[in-house]
Amino acid sequence: MSSTPKIAIIGAGPGGLTLARLLHCAGIPSIIYESDPTPESRTSTGGTLDLHEDSGQIAVKEAQLWDEFQKFARYDGEDRVLKDRFNNIHAEQKGIDTGRPEIDRKYLRDMLLDAIPSEYIRWGHHLKTVDECGTLHFANGNTASGFDLVVGADGAWSKIQRLLSTVRPFYSGVSAVELWTEDIDALDPELAAMVGNGSHFVFGNETGRCLLTQRQDKGVVRTLAYMRVPDTYLADHDVNDGDRDAAVEFLLREFDEWAPELKRLITTFDGIVVPRQLHMLPVGMRWPHKKGFTLIGDSAHLMTPFAGIGVNMAMHDALDLAHAIIGAKGGDLDAAVYGFEKTMWPRSEKAAKLTWESTLSRFDRDGIETLKARLQQAVESRGTRERKVEVLPAVEKFGEMNMS
Ligand SMILES: Cc1cc2nc3c(=O)[nH]c(=O)nc-3n(C[C@H](O)[C@H](O)[C@H](O)COP(=O)(O)OP(=O)(O)OC[C@H]3O[C@@H](n4cnc5c(N)ncnc54)[C@H](O)[C@@H]3O)c2cc1C
The missing domain is CATH 3.50.50.60 (FAD/NAD(P)-binding domain)
Structure with missing residues (x-):
């Protein structure tokens, strides 16, 4: 060589x-x-x-x-909100530099x-x-x-x-339906405020369902509706790429007993739908x-x-x-x-x-407490700090980027 x-x-x-x-x-x-x-x-x-x-x-x-x-x-994408399916807030992490910018x-x-x-x-x-x-x-x-x-x-x-x-x-036992919103601030400012700047976690505990909504740049938001279901579940229920109405109808059934404010996360979006099976080694x-x-x-x-x-x-x-x-x-x-x-x-x-x-x-039934403890431990182990890095004016950069 x-x-x-x-x-x-x-x-x-x-x-x-x-x-x-x-x-x-x-x-x-x-x-x-x-x-x-x-x-x-x-x-x-x-x-x-x-x-x-x-x-x-x-x-x-x-x-x-x-x-x-x-x-x-x-850096403001590090914000976290943890809720249960009745829309009660169990933990909120805002304005803290956790050392994990998005x-x-x-x-x-x-x-x-x-x-x-x-x-x-x-x-x-x-x-x-x-x-x-x-x-x-x-x-x-x-x-x-x-x-x-x-x-x-x-x-x-x-x-x-x-x-x-x-x-x-192999299949991990969890499937998801991704729902994309192109500009949540324009589409629904109230929902945008509820989601916040970072990640909005909602736990369904024993229902085998949970929701994760994450803000990205330029008001783009992705909601992941996770489900503990058999591997063919989404296909069996005709949830396909692009079929928005079928996906919403399906998810409203699956998240039936969830607070109305949270159901808006699965009815209010204007982008694509992507069904996923999660695999692992x-x-x-x-x-x-x-x-x-x-x-x-x-x-x-x-x-x-x-x-x-x-x-x-x-x-x-x-x-x-x-x-x-x-x-x-x-x-x-x-x-x-x-x-x-x-x-x-x-x-x-x-x-x-x-x-x-x-x-x-x-x-898990106490899953929300587990994640809460994990987030707290992560912050404590590194020392809670105010965010020390300013959020940069990303808009200047967007102009230069090819966003096709
Ligand atoms: C829904 C979801 C959310 C996630 N969220 C997070 C998160 O918040 N944080 C985190 O750390 N991770 C997250 N991950 C995991 C993360 O995306 C992956 O771990 C990461 O992308 C792995 O990078 P990689 O380069 O190994 O593989 P990949 O990102 O999968 O890249 C593989 C590349 O190889 C190319 N390729 C594939 N097959 C071939 C082939 N035969 N010949 C040539 N090219 C090929 C693909 O086109 C692709 O460009 C998430 C994953 C999913 C599915």
């Missing part, structure tokens, strides 16, 4: 892009193969993600993108894309298979080979994960090491979103793998990659366990 390894990254999600950027900063080029046909093919904001101080934020800093991140970070997924992706030479990325390259010689075969008929390392950063249904393991993601997932291949992010340890750690884990993996690759320059890359995996497995096991506990407790 030459002193500069030849690296392929499958997938331009937060994990793959962070890795490519970190390697680029160290003078190591990589090639990303991504299914999306173009950088603009995703039109939605993709939801909001909170970056943690001990993982996602460190990766952003090492990627020399901290100042850029500040233009998109929403960023829209699209902004994070664009920020990373802008920081990587465009020739590093092959759009429209959906990996289909990897043959015995390690050659990558793409759906568009192209092939690629000769890499010292292929990194699977291709998310939940990773083709690289399939190569390394016989274990596949087993807690403690690992695989037999295979020279020339590894996994990061969801492809290594897919979790439900109930602990809000997935993107942070993906970026942390990217950081650790970048360190391993950079450290091995000219030396034993395979040993370095195995060393990375041995560090990542126990770290992701801890996160996956926390996530699984959160998945279950979100539907």
